[in-house]
Amino acid sequence: MTFRASVLTLYPDMFPGPLGASLAGKALEQGVWSLDATNIRDFATDKHRSVDDTPAGGGAGMVLRPDVLAAAVDQVADGRPMLALTPRGAPMTQKRVRELAAGEGVIMLCGRFEGFDERIFEARALEAVSVGDYVLSGGELGAMAILDACVRLLPGVMGAPSSGEEESFETGLLEYPHYTRPVEWEGRTIPEVLRSGDHAKIAAWRHERAVEDTRLRRPDLIERHGGASQAPPSGARRRDKEEKKK
16 A cells, blocks of 8 residues: 655645655655645636635734635545644644554644644544644645655565664654764763673663653653653564563
């Protein structure tokens, strides 16, 4: 089954952009997923191809019109989840990304100007999402980020199925720190435990560092998950058992 992504935007030429390179680009070429970008302006009804108008009640900027947006959405709606990129949306999470990646695909509506006329959310089954507590010029970069997060989870894209099991946010914690050669660099050495060959100790160290770094950098994650688990990630425990069987 091919994961199908449809993007509704005022700037279709921005796509695939970064999604055409690296893992996502290779998967796109191989047909693991597909991408189509539709210009919202194609659904304007006046000779000027207007897609926005002044805010009701006054104020700066322009607002995307619900009639034009609805026409664009209806053109591609087919039962796939429909996401609207807006700073007013709920933060995108790894859990939601996994849910999307497990489905048939996603439709993404990219905001511009002051945003969407609120009635589009009332009239269509749009899920308002955000990629962070900051404001971008439009939803296109946010859509790319979410699509990249989804595509890398599709079967075969990352290679080994376990590649993404211990990454940040998968267990409610940030990922543990990584090291590689050279063993010593500018007077700094790789922690001895990582060179010990003791997989149980390595798993425990990684978990401890994940908890420590999460408490330091993202205490909100610790609070959200009711405190950090004392057990190492399941993937680490499984690999340790596999090593002992060899």
